[in-house]
Amino acid sequence: MTEPSRLSQQEIPAPLQVAPFALIFLLFFLIPLGLTLMVSFWDYNEYQILPAFTVRSYVEIFSGCLAKLPDLCVTFKTYLSTLKFCVIVWLTTLIIGFFVAYFLAFHVRSLTMQITLFLVCTIPFWTSNIIRTISWIPLLGRNGLLNAALLKLGIIHAPIEWLIFSNFSVILSLVQLYTLFMIVPVFNSMMRIDRSLLEAAYDAGASGWQTLWNVIIPLSKPGLVIGSIFVVTIVMGDFVTVGVMGGQQIASIGKVINTQMNALQFPPAAANSVVLLIAVLLIISAMTRLVDIRKEL
Amino acid sequence: MRSGRSPAFYWLAALFAAFVLFLYGPMITIVILSFQGPEGGLTFPMNGVSLHWFSKLWEGLGVVDIWAAFGRSLRLGAVVMVLTVVLSLAAGLAYRKRFPGSDLLFYVVVASLIVPSIVVSLGIGLEFRLFDDTVKSLADSLGWSWLADTYTTAMGLYTSALAAHLTWTLPFGLLIMFAIFNRFDRRYEEAARDLGATPWKSFAHVVLPIIGPSVIGIGLFGFTLSWDEAARSSQAIGDLNTLPLELQGLTTTVTNPAIYALGTVTTGVSFVVIFASLGLIQFLRRRQARHGSDAGQGLT
Numbered sequence: 001m002t003e004p005s006r007l008s009q010q011e012i013p014a015p016l017q018v019a020p021f022a023l024i025f026l027l028f029f030l031i032p033l034g035l036t037l038m039v040s041f042w043d044y045n046e047y048q049i050l051p052a053f054t055v056r057s058y059v060e061i062f063s064g065c066l067a068k069l070p071d072l073c074v075t076f077k078t079y080l081s082t083l084k085f086c087v088i089v090w091l092t093t094l095i096i097g098f099f100v101a102y103f104l105a106f107h108v109r110s111l112t113m114q115i116t117l118f119l120v121c122t123i124p125f126w127t128s129n130i131i132r133t134i135s136w137i138p139l140l141g142r143n144g145l146l147n148a149a150l151l152k153l154g155i156i157h158a159p160i161e162w163l164i165f166s167n168f169s170v171i172l173s174l175v176q177l178y179t180l181f182m183i184v185p186v187f188n189s190m191m192r193i194d195r196s197l198l199e200a201a202y203d204a205g206a207s208g209w210q211t212l213w214n215v216i217i218p219l220s221k222p223g224l225v226i227g228s229i230f231v232v233t234i235v236m237g238d239f240v241t242v243g244v245m246g247g248q249q250i251a252s253i254g255k256v257i258n259t260q261m262n263a264l265q266f267p268p269a270a271a272n273s274v275v276l277l278i279a280v281l282l283i284i285s286a287m288t289r290l291v292d293i294r295k296e297l
Numbered sequence: 298m299r300s301g302r303s304p305a306f307y308w309l310a311a312l313f314a315a316f317v318l319f320l321y322g323p324m325i326t327i328v329i330l331s332f333q334g335p336e337g338g339l340t341f342p343m344n345g346v347s348l349h350w351f352s353k354l355w356e357g358l359g360v361v362d363i364w365a366a367f368g369r370s371l372r373l374g375a376v377v378m379v380l381t382v383v384l385s386l387a388a389g390l391a392y393r394k395r396f397p398g399s400d401l402l403f404y405v406v407v408a409s410l411i412v413p414s415i416v417v418s419l420g421i422g423l424e425f426r427l428f429d430d431t432v433k434s435l436a437d438s439l440g441w442s443w444l445a446d447t448y449t450t451a452m453g454l455y456t457s458a459l460a461a462h463l464t465w466t467l468p469f470g471l472l473i474m475f476a477i478f479n480r481f482d483r484r485y486e487e488a489a490r491d492l493g494a495t496p497w498k499s500f501a502h503v504v505l506p507i508i509g510p511s512v513i514g515i516g517l518f519g520f521t522l523s524w525d526e527a528a529r530s531s532q533a534i535g536d537l538n539t540l541p542l543e544l545q546g547l548t549t550t551v552t553n554p555a556i557y558a559l560g561t562v563t564t565g566v567s568f569v570v571i572f573a574s575l576g577l578i579q580f581l582r583r584r585q586a587r588h589g590s591d592a593g594q595g596l597t
Contacts, residue, residue, distance in 0.1 A: 011496040012496075013396075014390075014391040014392075014394040014395070014396035015391070015396045015397070017387045017388065017390055017391035018387065018388045018391035018392070018396060018399075018402065020384050020387065021384045021385070021387060021388035021391075021402075021467065021471070022388075022398075022402050024384065024460070024463050024464070024467060025402070025405050025406060025409060025464065025467070027460070028421055028424075028460035028461070028463065028464050029405065029408075029409045029412075029417065029420075029464050030405065031420075031424060032417065032419075032420025032421045032423065032424045033412070033416070033417075033420050035420060035423050035424050035427060036416065036419060036420045036423060039423055039427075096312075096316060099309060099312055100312070100313055100316055102309065103309035103310065103312065103313050104313075107305070107306050107309055107310070117313070119575070120317060121316075121317070121320070123568075123571055124320050124321065124324065126517065126518075126521035126522075126525075126567055126570075126571050127324070127521070127525065127563075127564050127567040127568070128524070128525040128541060128544070128560070128563050128564065128567065129525060129527070129541075130525075130527060130541055130544050130545055130548070131324070131327070131544070131560040131563055131564055132323065132324060134327070134548050134556070134560065135323030135324050135326060135327045135560070136323050137339070137340075138326050138327065138330055138339060138340045138341065138557075139322070139323055139326055141339070141340055143340050144340050144341075145326070145340065145341050148340075148341065176319060176320065176323075179316070208303065208305060229411060230410075230411065233411040233412075233413060234413075236413060237412075237413020237414055237415050237416065237528075238413075238528075239415055239528070240527055240528055240545065244545070244548055248549075254413060254415040254528075257415050257416070257419060258415060258531065258532075261419055261422065261532050266423060266426075269419055270419065270423065273415070273416040273419050273420075276413060276415075276416060277412060277413070277416055280411070280412070280413060284411065
């Protein structure tokens with residue numbers, strides 16, 4: 001460490017300390033979102049975007065949606081498909097995440113062991129999602145390990161096709177990637193539960209299930225809500241996993257946006273982003289009513 | 298607590314073991330398959346064991362210059378790591394005092410974490426494109442031909458892609474800082490001040506050594522999240538892709554175990570960084586316990 005200069009005799013004011021951090025979010029988060037909203041109301045042709053106000057992009061997104069009812073238009077179908085993934089992945093990660101966290105917090109007794117097992121769950125999060133996704137292919141593929149094993153055992157007579165590049169593989173992969181987002185906040189909530197409450201419940205004659213249902217689950221609610229927000233928002237916007245594991249055959253809103261961007265159709269991509277963002281914000285606002293995130297860290 | 302294991306323990310332990318297998322099984326599979334013999338294919342059985350596909354990878358994969366992308370991702374990861382640590386640390390310190398707009402900034406940061414990555418990516422991509430258009434039209438209208446002729450784009454690895462990565466790593470950094478300072482015992486700092494330490498001295502000799510291990514954790518998040526990031530940079534990258542983006546393209550074009558070899562190498566880099574960080578954290582904790590008199594006792 002160098003000797004303090006005269007400047008460091010005084011404390012750096014907080015606004016100055018936080019300024020570079022805040023500036024990053026202003027320049028590369030808030031302004032881009034604002035520009036996205038702006039461009040979503042611009043016109044375009046094959047070559048360029050035209051800065052003239054129009055609702056063309058929004059009209060195109062929802063064109064025929066009302067007229068076609070009760071049949072679903074492409075947009076509604078895409079949202080419905082994404083929502084379906086959301087609900088299934090959310091429920092699965094909620095159940096797995098809860099019990100994994102419960103095991104770590106209440107059944108593993110030494111702190112060292114808790115930290116070690118927690119790290120075991122966390123380490124994959126620090127490795128590549130894409131590689132973790134394609135890792136399923138040799139296991140679930142047409143000639144993959146699972147099909148080969150089932151064929152050999154005589155349980156099936158032809159390879160199961162829906163194991164890979166299907167809704168099933170997308171869900172499997174999403175659950176594998178994002179259960180951690182459920183485990184961490186739930187584990188955090190559970191570690192803050194006063195252990196004497198469990199003793200009290202036990203002394204008062206509560207069974208294991210009653211304690212779980214009436215004490216642990218209500219007190220883990222903040223973690224469950226935060227985890228749910230993470231999982232739902234990630235799945236809503238996902239396009240990489242749906243792309244790779246869906247064999248590029250399954251629609252998602254993220255993929256629609258990605259495709260339009262690659263085709264340089266910026267206004268419709270922006271309009272789709274705005275719609276997606278509104279959908280996500282509606283879901284989150286419903287969930288945040290239940291909990292104050294900042295108190296939970 | 299009651300002694301003895303309940304039956305529930307064994308069920309939960311089995312569930313946990315299954316979950317860990319589910320997490321690691323596929324990854325282990327591709328590591329094994331990357332050592333496939335030269336005649337071997339994308340799935341089992343192993344057709345001999347060799348380093349053939351690693352040498353294929355070493356030569357490069359067709360048109361894509363994979364090692365250039367590898368280097369770019371490493372360098373970008375290092376820059377993101379340093380910036381994430383420094384900016385989060387400074388912001389975390391600021392949050393211990395009050396400053397105007399602190400709540401607003403907090404919500405913006407959380408929003409950055411949960412706004413879908415594709416939306417952030419598109420926004421940053423648009424921002425840079427609009428910036429490019431503005432520069433070009435300005436240069437034209439001012440008659441600055443030197444600028445109009447040479448300027449192409451401001452998008453690039455250390456501009457738009459770096460920005461995209463920071464919107465993803467900084468929220469984690471700040472949340473970890475909150476977690477650190479919520480458990481931090483201010484009395485150490487007050488004691489240092491009472492003994493006449495300047496703010497800088499008390500930060501460098503008291504606060505930083507205590508929170509050091511957690512700060513390394515922030516660096517770990519910074520590097521690994523950047524190293525693996527694809528969704529946020531997808532529309533904000535310019536001409537030269539990072540490794541994960543190249544990899545995403547290769548999943549459809551490369552149909553031999555070389556892609557597994559690449560997966561093994563990439564995962565290997567992650568693991569080196571993870572275990573180096575965890576080792577360093579462990580080392581600092583031990584040193585604290587040995588020398589640290591009572592510093593660090595406030596951390597649990």
